[in-house]
Every structure is written in structure tokens, then in C-alpha cells.
Amino acid sequence: xxxxxxxxxxxxxxxxxxxxxxxxxxxxxxxxxxxxxxxxxxxxxxxxxxxxxxxxxxxxxxxxxxxxxxxxxxxxxxxxxxxxxxxxxxxxxxxxxxxxxxxxxxxxxxxxxxxxxxxxxxxxxxxxxxxxxxxxxxxxxxxxxxxxxxxxxxxxxxxxxxxxxxxxxxxxxxxxxxxxxxxxxxxxxxxxxxxxxxxxxxxxxxxxxxxxxxxxxxxxxxxxxxxxxxxxxxxxxxxxxxxxxxxxxxxxxxxxxxxxxxxxxxxxxxxxxxxxxxxxxxxxxxxxxxxxxxxxxxxxxxxxxxxxxxxxxxxxxxxxxxxxxxxxxxxxxxxxxxxxxxxxxxxxxxxxxxxxxxxxxxxxxxxxxxxxxxxxxxxxxxxxxxxxxxxxxxxxxxxxxxxxxxxxxxxxx
Amino acid sequence: xxxxxxxxxxxxxxxxxxxxxxxxxxxxxxxxxxxxxxxxxxxxxxxxxxxxxxxxxxxxxxxxxxxxxxxxxxxxxxxxxxxxxxxxxxxxxxxxxxxxxxxxxxxxxxxxxxxxxxxxxxxxxxxxxxxxxxxxxxxxxxxxxxxxxxxxxxxxxxxxxxxxxxxxxxxxxxxxxxxxxxxxxxxxxxxxxxxxxxxxxxxxxxxxxxxxxxxxxxxxxxxxxxxxxxxxxxxxxxxxxxxxxxxxxxxxxxxxxxxxxxxxxxxxxxxxxxxxxxxxxxxxxxxxxxxxxxxxxxxxxxxxxxxxxxxxxxxxxxxxxxxxxxxxxxxxxxxxxxxxxxxxxxxxxxxxxxxxxxxxxxxxxxxxxxxxxxxxxxxxxxxxxxxxxxxxxxxxxxxxxxxxxxxxxxxxxxxxxxxxxxxxxxxxxxxxxxxxxxxxxxxxxxxxxxxxxxxxxxxxxxxxxxxxxxxxxxxxxxxxxxx
Numbered sequence: 001x002x003x004x005x006x007x008x009x010x011x012x013x014x015x016x017x018x019x020x021x022x023x024x025x026x027x028x029x030x031x032x033x034x035x036x037x038x039x040x041x042x043x044x045x046x047x048x049x050x051x052x053x054x055x056x057x058x059x060x061x062x063x064x065x066x067x068x069x070x071x072x073x074x075x076x077x078x079x080x081x082x083x084x085x086x087x088x089x090x091x092x093x094x095x096x097x098x099x100x101x102x103x104x105x106x107x108x109x110x111x112x113x114x115x116x117x118x119x120x121x122x123x124x125x126x127x128x129x130x131x132x133x134x135x136x137x138x139x140x141x142x143x144x145x146x147x148x149x150x151x152x153x154x155x156x157x158x159x160x161x162x163x164x165x166x167x168x169x170x171x172x173x174x175x176x177x178x179x180x181x182x183x184x185x186x187x188x189x190x191x192x193x194x195x196x197x198x199x200x201x202x203x204x205x206x207x208x209x210x211x212x213x214x215x216x217x218x219x220x221x222x223x224x225x226x227x228x229x230x231x232x233x234x235x236x237x238x239x240x241x242x243x244x245x246x247x248x249x250x251x252x253x254x255x256x257x258x259x260x261x262x263x264x265x266x267x268x269x270x271x272x273x274x275x276x277x278x279x280x281x282x283x284x285x286x287x288x289x290x291x292x293x294x295x296x297x298x299x300x301x302x303x304x305x306x307x308x309x310x311x312x313x314x315x316x317x318x319x320x321x322x323x324x325x326x327x328x329x330x331x332x333x334x335x336x337x338x339x340x341x342x343x344x345x346x347x348x349x350x351x352x353x354x355x356x357x358x359x360x361x362x363x364x365x366x367x368x369x370x371x372x373x374x375x376x377x378x379x380x381x382x383x384x385x386x387x388x389x390x391x392x393x394x395x396x397x398x399x400x401x402x403x404x405x406x407x408x409x410x411x412x413x
Numbered sequence: 414x415x416x417x418x419x420x421x422x423x424x425x426x427x428x429x430x431x432x433x434x435x436x437x438x439x440x441x442x443x444x445x446x447x448x449x450x451x452x453x454x455x456x457x458x459x460x461x462x463x464x465x466x467x468x469x470x471x472x473x474x475x476x477x478x479x480x481x482x483x484x485x486x487x488x489x490x491x492x493x494x495x496x497x498x499x500x501x502x503x504x505x506x507x508x509x510x511x512x513x514x515x516x517x518x519x520x521x522x523x524x525x526x527x528x529x530x531x532x533x534x535x536x537x538x539x540x541x542x543x544x545x546x547x548x549x550x551x552x553x554x555x556x557x558x559x560x561x562x563x564x565x566x567x568x569x570x571x572x573x574x575x576x577x578x579x580x581x582x583x584x585x586x587x588x589x590x591x592x593x594x595x596x597x598x599x600x601x602x603x604x605x606x607x608x609x610x611x612x613x614x615x616x617x618x619x620x621x622x623x624x625x626x627x628x629x630x631x632x633x634x635x636x637x638x639x640x641x642x643x644x645x646x647x648x649x650x651x652x653x654x655x656x657x658x659x660x661x662x663x664x665x666x667x668x669x670x671x672x673x674x675x676x677x678x679x680x681x682x683x684x685x686x687x688x689x690x691x692x693x694x695x696x697x698x699x700x701x702x703x704x705x706x707x708x709x710x711x712x713x714x715x716x717x718x719x720x721x722x723x724x725x726x727x728x729x730x731x732x733x734x735x736x737x738x739x740x741x742x743x744x745x746x747x748x749x750x751x752x753x754x755x756x757x758x759x760x761x762x763x764x765x766x767x768x769x770x771x772x773x774x775x776x777x778x779x780x781x782x783x784x785x786x787x788x789x790x791x792x793x794x795x796x797x798x799x800x801x802x803x804x805x806x807x808x809x810x811x812x813x814x815x816x817x818x819x820x821x822x823x824x825x826x827x828x829x830x831x832x833x834x835x836x837x838x839x840x841x842x843x844x845x846x847x848x849x850x851x852x853x854x855x856x857x858x859x860x861x862x863x864x865x866x867x868x869x870x871x872x873x874x875x876x877x878x879x880x881x882x883x884x885x886x887x888x889x890x891x892x893x894x895x896x
Contacts, residue, residue, distance in 0.1 A: 087820065103815065
């Protein structure tokens, strides 16, 4: 079979892939190919018809398709090559990409591969919610796809489990389409989505949000007939005797996103068990030289604006990699503890500035996030409020770093 | 028009489908009545998918006899029906002196039953076979294997259909009446059928049908077993099923690789009265994970994909001992063949049971061979299992092979189309899932379910409100968002 050579192959034409392609092109790398499995570019943004995208980047509020279109227009204008309706089947360590389309099997040999496959949703089975298994249980993204892309209404009386952003957005969306959204239940004592969505999607429509509640049983042998909801204590253990029954024909799950890294694994990329994305250095290079990752495939973001930015930063590194054939080794490990679950990147070289992305694992007030090395502080930021729903980014000046000691990131309250 | 059959089989589980196929070897007009929308929808589709060696059953029982017979012929059967089958072998792992004695006893019984190659392995040999298991020693059964129960049952039913058997899905039997001329009128939820012979293969409904046939006195209970399915990435760590040392009534919670490369853990065994409650309780899931971890410490909640349960019809005698299969033709119910209490090892035993049912029929009337009978059936070509060269060829022949619909399991549109137009006329979402594995992967249909639902509507001309998930009443959608 023919093997087609490409300088850079980008897997996934969503926001991360598009931003990486445009930025690479502007850096003078023109032999690029974006591979997209759907019939149009845009990724998950195509089904996100609500507004609120682009506030950080464009200083205006756009719908998902509008935000994507700005990048698609750039790709078209620059004549960057892309291929749709094509699903990548495997990526190898030596950067050979095999994909299937109606035209046949295609194999590319790339000098650099950019992984921008996005994420998938956590399911009922993964959570292990007990009960019967009727139809009428959908993840929030599936519900969104059915309604916004497939013109299909999935139910009338709706309960939502999980206060993730897509779940709240679907609470509003289904209400606007005439469904009765009864309540949103969240097992944690705080919401997992953004405050603006609680305000605009729940409060504005009188949809109650119950914290420290979860679903402990699902009823219905054919279509869903109801759910049992229980309260949980501070250890998230179910409190017996608090069960309440809710009638509904639809249960929407908004219980987390998981970076979709099956192709990364086929290439031998090592994943971080905390982020479930690749372990990367400041160049967004994975454990496989020449294979890079950005966007939700790397770690789940709160705003698409940051996805675009991350992919553009990645593009700078890819350009440098192609020019020099390799990148500086990154031997400084970044450790986290306490209220900080993880950071991206996980390794740095100490030779260039970088931005540390992280999240706190519980809501904090008046806290200081400090980055230290060998006991001395490199940088710190004071936050009046930090919540798990929001990503925090901290710039680090490399000149303050020693080359042979780990960095520690922790919260001081 | 009134249908007149030589034989009507009630129930399209693995046994009903096997009986249909075996009876199709003769010149008989055969029909199968099934209350669900698909074959394999109750006990047959909800189990461990293990082809058993036959060592675990009392000497001289039908269970022992049929299981060994079924096991030994399974390579040939799998080849004829084009069903993936792996003779993986299996280990029963023990730790104590009592375990050791019990396993030696199992070997002694197994040898008399005709189970082949049973031996005790020491720790070193056990870990050579299954490095990740915890245990001091094991009994090894080299002939045990794994099969996908859906594929096997669908293959049997399709092969029967190819050979002229009619399948009536969504036809629940509500009454059976013996006419004066000796024929039976069977009333279903979708009309009446006439037949000279009735075969009861109703599984969990066997007592109900038995009563309708005029054979009262059977009482069965349900044994419910829960399972958890784990991610495919664990498959390579488990080359064969790993069981604990069994008790006299229960095989114990085991870990089993599936033919598709997942791992399943289970089942527990709860005695239940309801034969329709397929709920899985939290405490059962917790118990499964805890028990199975003592055998195989690779179980983490982050690898859960799904859980399910099955219920099998169990007939216990007064001492709590499980009774044998019943395969009978009783004088008080002429022209009936009554199969009662077909539980594990029913999957392994299905064809031997079917042949015994045929024998009962042939002892009562002369059967003419069906010269056109074809025992072979082809399954669909699965894109993900092909070499690159073969993939190229498939796409060139049918471009739908180049359109991947299910990302997790790499199922293409060509396979979905073949499943949507399946031989038995099954039109549910789960029907497509059983036939293709779409929606069975780690995202559980998050990416492909809407595509499959759309193809069902387009190809079968269904309205959006008529798409069923699995059962009557399991309508997926309430309508269009905009007309």
C-alpha cells in the first residue's frame, strides 16, 4: 500500500486540532493534514448551539458552531489540507497513521503527530449506578447530539444527575423544547459546573439543584419510569432512610469526561492516571518523541478558549521540533499534593517560560497556590475563590528554576 | 390464514434455536414462537459465555452427558455456524487442603463423566498459564472454552431460518388447546397457530408452558447472577476463565475473558421469585468486585464498562440439591416434548439436548431426512478483525466498510447495515448491538447510538417514535424536535 508522507498529521478536527493547524501554518509549516471522522470540521462544538464561547479569546460571546467557524474559515483561507469522513484506526510509535474512509485505507508517515481527539463521557456503566436498565438513560452529550444534530426528542420528564456544564446546558435546552426538567442532583457538596451555567441554565428556569444527593436506583423494565434519589454524607456515603422517589421518563447523566486516548495508547504514549491524558512536557510533547497532545484529549478544559490557546502553544513547539529534529529534554518533574490533583505539563526543562494548568480538587476561599523548588518559592498566586470547575493557569519564569530539582505545587490557606 | 405446523417450538433461547436447527434436518414444517423481540433474550444471553468441560456435574446425569458431548463437538459446531470460539482451557484455583481434596474429587468425577485432560497444576504451572492469579494450585480443564452466547444463539437461529424454519418474534404464548383431532392450537399475543407437535423450550417460562400442555407439578425458582464487564485493556491479562473451588450447588464467582477481549466478573447466585427483574443492586456489585479480587487482583472501578444479570430456572429438591435437566415426552400430553429446568450448562448442552428432543420425536413417528439441509452458515465479515490488505479489498467492494460508526469497537456501516437487515427481522437497537458489538464498548454508544438509530429509521422506514431499545414499550424517543 502507498504511504503518503506528511510533515504534520493532526488527528481530530475539533477546536484543538484546528487551532494547532492554523498556528503551525503561520509558523511556516505548510505540509499539514487534519484528519476528521465526521463529515465536517468543528468537533463537539458543532452540537454546542448555546452561546458563551469566545469571551476570553474574541471578547464576544459566540455559539459553538460560530466559534468553530472562525477557525474553519482560517483553515479554508490558508488552504490547509484536511480530510473528513475518515477514522484513524491506529497510530504507531514511529508516527505511521492508518485510517479508513469510503475511499479505502490510507496510511500516512508523519514527522510529527498531534493528538487532538477530545474526550468522551463517563457512562452509567462506568459509574456502576444500580437498578434496572430501561431505555431513557442518556449521557448529556448524547442528549445534546440527539436534539441539536439529529432533530430527535428524547423525553418529556427529565431528571439530571451531575452538575457538569453539559448537563446544566441540557436542562435549559430541554426546558426550551417543552420538557419538564424536575431537578439536578449532584453527589458532591458543591457544583461541578461553572457558576454562570448554574445561574443561566438552572436558576433562570427555576430548576432546583440538590447538592450531596445521588441516584441509588433506576426503575423501569422497558422505558424509564423513575429514579430513587438519596442523600450522601461528607464521605459521599449514602445516608439510609433519605430515599426519595422521582417519576421521570428520562435521566441525563453529566458525570464527567474522560480524555479519549485509545489511539495515544496504540502509539505507546504513557498516560497520567490522574488526568487520563498523556504525560507531557512544556512543549506538549508526550512520552513518544514527535507525538504531541493538546485540548481535551490531554486534560479536560472548562473553556474552549483555553483549548485553542493550548493548541497554539503546542504548535510553536511542533515547529521547533521539526526545525531541530528534537526538543530539549525535560527533566524537572512537577509534583502535586493536597488540594491540587494534577498539573499540565507534568515535566519541564527549566529553559523556557511556561504556563502551569491545574485545578483544585475542592472549593477553596482565600488561598495561595504556591510553586516551590527545593524549599524556595518560584511563584505563587492569591485567589479569593478557587473552584474545581475552573481551570487555573499560573505562568512560571524559568530563570528562577534549578535544572535538577522537582517542582512542588501546593495550596497554602 | 391459519398456520399449520408439524412442530412449533416455544422459546428462542439457545435451546429453542438449537432444537429448531436440529429438527430442520428432517422434512418438517417448523415454527418458533418467541415472546421477546429477539432470540437469546433471557437466560441464554445473560451468562458467563463459557463452554464447560463437564466435570462439575453428578455422574450419570443429563447435565454431565450433554455437557461433555456438547463440549467435544464445539469446534466443529463453531466452524459450521461461523461463530468465534476459543478453547482457552480453564482453571479452578485452590489454596487449602480441603480445596485440594475437593479438586481431586472433581477430577475423579470429571473423568467418569468423560471430561478430557483434567489435571492438578502446582503453583508454578498455574502461574505459567495465568500469571496474574492468586492461588496455591489449581485444577486445569484444557477443553473448557469461551463463546459469545449472542453470536452462538443467533447463528443457530439463522441456520434454522435458512433451512426453512419460521421465527415469530414478539409472539408470547398465552394459551395452548388440544383439539379433538389431536392437533394443538396455540394462542399468542399476535394470533393463533396450529401444530401437530409442541416443544417446550421456554426456559424461565418452562413451568407455565408445561402447565398449559397438561403436565403440572413442576416448580422452579430463579437463580439470579450479577456480572460486571471490564474494559478490553484487561483482556490480555486473563488468558482463560479463573474459577474458585466450587461447592455442590454453585460454581462460585469467577473471572472470565470474553471472546471479544473484555473481562467479566461474576456471577453471584441469589434465589429470586421474579423472572423479569433484571436490576443489579449496589451490594451485589460491591460483593462481586470484592470476591473476584481474591482470585484476580486486577479489578478497579475505573475499568467498569457495564453490569448485567441473568436469571436461570433452577429446580431444587427438598434438600436444596439442584435437579437434572428434564427432556421428556409424556403420555398424558401426547405430541409434546417438554424441556424443563434447562439451566447451566445449557449453553454447552444446547445441541445435545436438541438431538435428544429429536430422538423423542423420531421414536414416535418416522422422520424423513431433509436432503436440502445445510448445516453451514456464514456470519458477517467484521472489519476490525481483518488484515490491512483485506480491509482494502472490503472497502473497494463495499465502501460502507470504510465508514466507522462505532469508534470503540471499530464497527463499520457495512456491518450495521447487515445487522439491520438481519435474517430474523430483528429491528431493535439491542438487536444491532448483539449482532455487531456497536454500543458495547467503553463509551457505551455515546458516539454511535444516534447513528445506529438513524440507520434503523432510514433502512426500515420506521418513525422516530417507533424505534425500540429492546422490549415492547422501550421506545427510545418521544418525537422530532421540529417537524
